[in-house]
Amino acid sequence: MTPSGLRIADEVQDAADRGIPILALESTIFTHGLPRPRNLEVALEAEDRVRAAGVVPATIGVVDGTPVVGLSRAEIERLSTTDEAVKLSLRDLPVAAAKRLDGGTTVAATAYLAHRAGVRVFSTGGLGGVHRDAPQTFDESADLPVLATLPLVVVSAGVKSILDIPLTLERLETLSLTVVGYRTTDYPGFYIADSGFDIEYSVDSPAEIAAVAAARDALGIPSTLLVANPVDAAAQLPAELHDEVLGRALADAAAQGVSGHDTTPFLLDYMQRETGGRSLDVNVAVYRGNVSLGAEIAAALAGQG
Incomplete structure (x- = not known):
């Protein structure tokens, strides 16, 4: 039975019913x-x-106020080309429903809707995290507390390096979110393969990730397993360029008084502009790698029966 308040595509529902692997994908990357x-x-x-990996994609977004798990091609085209799509976190979904809005779902909203539809694996680019001025502003992404309540597997390239990575790792520990690096204990920083901070555990294969998820479920732990999948070193931003541009971006944001929810778009736009678009190329490379790994994990989980 379809949960109330959302629409699940027939292909996704059929896959869920038959035990065919499914991978959730977010929509804010294209909105x-x-x-x-x-x-x-x-x-x-x-x-x-x-699809080429034998897995059913479930791209998630909101169309006319209705959350959709498994957007059609026409719906993806609609959300990709309209100027009216809004960015929707979990708290925004009721307002979007009442106002019949179109929108792209963030990690928090996508994860919640995926879980409601019975989808177990979700690939994104980078997670939200703790912002650099959080000790004064308490600015922390809703992604973290939401993922702490959902037994999913989420693949990302860590958090964007514009955030406070060590504080984010501390919050992940506090929220009992298990973090494993895919074939590494270097925690990635989205644009770069190694943020300079380490995590305790690495996993070597999708099958091992599926085994960790199965052990979590057997223990009744309700939080997400976070898989940190670094961008290929050949595709990352050169470390010197990354550090230099990020330093200038942070200084300019402070000089211009940019704060709160305006900070992230300011910094990301600055990175894109000052790297001549190279940060966008990294964004795409990150996403491709995470989608491929997520599909393999979904297949491994389905193979457990």
């Missing part, structure tokens, strides 16, 4: 994260990449 027409190209390529 707000990438410029046109590249956003649509990346969204459709991700779906094709998942």
